[in-house]
Amino acid sequence: MSDEVASHLSGIIRSMSGFLAAIMDPEIGRHAADPAASNFIAGNPQELASPEYVRALQRWAEPKDKDWFGYKMPHRPAQITAAEGLSKELGLSFDPDDIVLTRGAHGGLAAALIVVVDPGDEVIFISPPWFFYEALILGAHGKPVKIRVKPSDFDLDVDAIAAAISPRTRAVLINTPHNPTGRIFGENTLGALASVLEDASARNRRTIYLISDEAYSRILFDGNRMITPGAFYARSLLIHTYSKSALAPGQRLGYVALPPGMPGRDHLRRAFMVAGFSTGNMLPDAIMQYALPEIDTMSIDLAHLQRKRDRMVDALNEMGYQVQAPQATFYLLPRAPIEDDVLFARTLAAQKVLVLPGTAVEMPGYFRISLTATDAMIDRALPVFAEVISNLAAGVPR
Ligand SMILES: Cc1ncc(COP(=O)(O)O)c(C=O)c1O
Structure with a gap:
């Protein structure tokens, strides 16, 4: 090279x-x-994108004051709407301050890894993976450790994850509902994973975070319901996006949510802000932040x-x-x-x-x-x- x-x-x-x-x-x-x-x-x-979606962007593209397109901090109404929408969706109670707005799930994954991974830390991720997991882990200077889902039914192989945990493990990255198998990991599986991570964090005397890529949480069939690992394991970083529900992934909008009960949340909130400063501004553009309260309820x-x-x-x-x-x-x-x-x-x-x-x-x-x-x-x-x-x-x- x-x-x-x-x-x-x-x-x-x-x-x-x-x-x-x-x-x-x-x-x-x-x-x-x-x-x-x-x-x-x-x-x-x-x-073409839905007229409703296009109208929302057009409405918010019209400046209402001189600061409209000025440098932005996270837009409070966007955080409030996202917290309310996610609380309803997942049946947990999210604080708007625990919603870190990002440029889609891709931005959220990058931010989460940068916030928790030290150079050389191991990050277990599942295979089949989303295309960029390994690159993102390497980009955060972590060491990727790949674990296959079970070949018989594509469920998480919790025993294999447990066996792969070492004193250097810092995070486990899963994706549910899972691209490409279409599987939603169930309560028993996520409960078992949570107890493996609790035990290993205590043994290592260092938190193992669960990064849960929930990009498809609203693309559910047959009346299925989203089950988040955040309900089982408080030290989860939940990655959400509007790329799928609004099917307009070129318009970058998503967030990382810290579940209620996350220890050290003040440190984490600050760390996410600083991660944005050190890696290039990770916030979605102003128009997307303004439009979030409307986009949140839109669905294909x-x-x-x-x-x-x-x-x-x-x-x-x-x-x-x-x-x-x-x-x-x-x-x-x-x-x-x-x-x-x-x-x-x-x-x-x-x-x-x-x-x-x-x-x-x-x-x-x-x-x-x-x-x-x-x-x-x-x-x-x-x-x-x-x-x-x-x-x-x-x-x-x-
Ligand atoms: C599993 C998974 N995670 C993350 C993403 C990235 O989503 P976004 O467009 O919001 O960055 C995708 C997009 O295809 C995906 O399939």
């Missing part, structure tokens, strides 16, 4: 090589901008998302794919009908159906479909999914 880039960053780039190769695959990527493509790759909007049409889920799960299973209905999130995670998931994704891409190879999310042999695709994209894609699996079964070369 050349000396033009900091060696620390070069290490992070190396850690992401598998992901970068899969996500930048030229055979898949060259169709991404084609309007005729059915794009299931990412949790991105495939339609979950009934429609669930109908797309059901339609695709039924159709794919009928064709011979193996796929479970997710409990939550935007994603389906079917098995690829051949071992090489990148080759399979390229075969679909040749017919303008774009999926994420499982390799990009440490799930080789699978592929991921985002349900944010439109109905028209699904109409066009289903015959292609059918043709490709039947050609593979018949041994037709691609």
Whole structure:
């Protein structure tokens, strides 16, 4: 690696090589901008944002005083609304001062890691991970320790997490509801994890924080309810975002919430503020902060998302794919009908159906479909999914 880039960053780039190769695959990527493509790759909007969302931004873009676009501290009405909304959602009582506004979940994850991790501290994270967990841990000068979810049902492997804890463990990073498996971790699992972390923190005489990435907490199917580890373990940092519920992830808005009962909350509040100063301003832009009270109650049409889920799960299973209905999130995670998931994704891409190879999310042999695709994209894609699996079964070369 050349000396033009900091060696620390070069290490992070190396850690992401598998992901970068899969996500930048030229055979898949060259169709991404084609309007005729059915794009299931990412949790991105495939339609215009809702008029309601656009009107909220327009309203708050109009300056009402000279300070409107001045440097900002956290906007109090935004913190109050977020605390009230989250208290209702999770059944816990959050203090507005414990809402740290951030640039989406990505910003919240970075802030949480910077606040608690000392150089060389170990951070256990789950695999399959969200794309950037390892890079974020390395970016905070931590040491990533990867633990797989259980292969049978994708539940958290609490015993494996317990076995991986060392005197240097500083945090455990989980994601529920889980991208890409769609699993919501249950009360028993989270209760067991909480007691493992209580015991280990006492043994180590140093707090092990639980960082809970709850980006999909409002994208729930079948009347499922969000279960937060914050209800079981007070030393949790809960990461929330509006990228999913409003489906406008280019507008950066989210927060870290400290649950009631978090020890040392005054120190933590101050540390989050200072982390913002030392790493570049992490606050969402002024317009997003003003608009938060309106955006908090907005949601994409979950009934429609669930109908797309059901339609695709039924159709794919009928064709011979193996796929479970997710409990939550935007994603389906079917098995690829051949071992090489990148080759399979390229075969679909040749017919303008774009999926994420499982390799990009440490799930080789699978592929991921985002349900944010439109109905028209699904109409066009289903015959292609059918043709490709039947050609593979018949041994037709691609
Ligand atoms: C599990 C998970 N965490 C975090 C994020 C980042 O969300 P945001 O756009 O709010 O930064 C995503 C986005 O895809 C995600 O899937």
